[in-house]
Amino acid sequence: MSQNTPYILDMKAGNYAWCACGLSKKQPFCDGSHGPTNMRPILVHIEEDKKVAWCGCKASNKGPFCDGTHKNIKG
Ligand code: FES
Incomplete structure (x- = not known):
């Protein structure tokens, strides 16, 4: 986990590599x-x-996109 809330960003059309490992x-x-x-x-x-x-939080069931799973993470 890098943070337990989503990163809400204004994105430009294009290709991105979302960090899955959290490092x-x-x-x-x-x-x-x-x-x-x-x-x-x-x-x-x-x-x-x-x-x-x-x-x-890296725990979303929708991969790179926040699905609210972070609300279940304590700490
Ligand atoms: S930040 Fe991971 S599900 Fe919302």
């Missing part, structure tokens, strides 16, 4: 920190400029 210093995006782990970023294509709620 990146450029949350919510991959910076290569997953290195020795067997985790890899999830590649996301955003089709149009829009606001996106990226999952920060």
